[in-house]
């Protein structure tokens with residue numbers, strides 16, 4: 001049994017916001033795949049729940065006329081993976097969604113919950129970071145938007161008030177049109193495991209050189225993180241195998257992996273460099289680069 005004190009299912013986003021304001025101990029629950037684990041562990045912070053699962057205002061994927069893609073925070077990974085807008089425009093997100101848990105978890109777990117839970121290993125984090133996603137919130141002070149990189153505040157911490165709800169993400173056309181994106185997750189088991197290291201890359205070429213490259217990792221720092229120094233160092237480089245080696249040589253300057261029971265710092269550093277090569281190899285191939 002769960003030590004639940006109050007549970008209210010909201011009928012609309014407006015009602016959910018009101019309920020969260022009325023009870024200063026309450027938090028939102030979406031798919032519950034993180035919240036219920038915490039509750040089971042005896043957390044006192046997860047005993048008053050406002051259920052936002054399946055609210056229509058959070059359950060949509062749309063492509064606007066200017067190409068901007070909107071993804072509702074309440075979209076479960078199983079729906080994200082199968083949606084034609086995602087498959088056709090943001091395959092890196094479908095790749096990441098396919099790595100989350102098993103089918104039962106993906107049916108409940110939402111992309112918004114994955115980001116708001118802010119685990120350093122969240123699988124949707126590095127793809128959304130390299131896609132330059134913006135997070136949109138609603139709350140007691142009204143609506144606000146911020147780049148996802150500013151939303152992550154630390155391990156299991158986001159820049160979000162308790163009574164705020166993440167409503168959706170937006171990804172502008174200029175962040176995916178003509179880009180080639182790849183996400184690879186390294187796990188010690190073949191399935192149903194959290195990342196030892198996760199790596200997302202998004203690459204745009206011009207005349208077989210790097211016009212822009214974005215690289216982000218999970219479990220390589222206290223929070224999901226973009227590798228800005230490495231990105232700047234390889235701008236203009238030829239799109240060939242030398243690029244993969246340059247990224248592998250530079251990337252640790254951006255990161256601070258640590259020892260844990262799951263993997264040593266040395267092993268993580270090795271995987272970080274290797275995932276840089278592998279994600280780039282695939283991204284180069286997708287972008288039409290030359291690989292020896």
Ligand SMILES: Cc1cc2nc3c(=O)[nH]c(=O)nc-3n(C[C@H](O)[C@H](O)[C@H](O)COP(=O)(O)OP(=O)(O)OC[C@H]3O[C@@H](n4cnc5c(N)ncnc54)[C@H](O)[C@@H]3O)c2cc1C
Pocket residue numbers: 027028029030031032033034035036037052058073074099100101102105108109110111112113114115116117121122123124164165166167192193194195
């Ligand atoms: C067996 C198992 C395997 C898993 N495997 C993986 C894995 O491989 N990769 C991975 O990344 N994760 C994994 N997870 C973790 C979890 O499934 C994901 O983090 C999931 O996406 C969380 O989404 P949720 O909707 O279930 O969130 P919930 O548990 O409902 O909520 C999580 C947190 O986010 C907040 N929240 C949720 N939605 C919103 C919103 N719209 N606005 C504001 N706050 C919100 C809640 O208040 C809570 O603090 C696994 C979990 C389990 C139980």
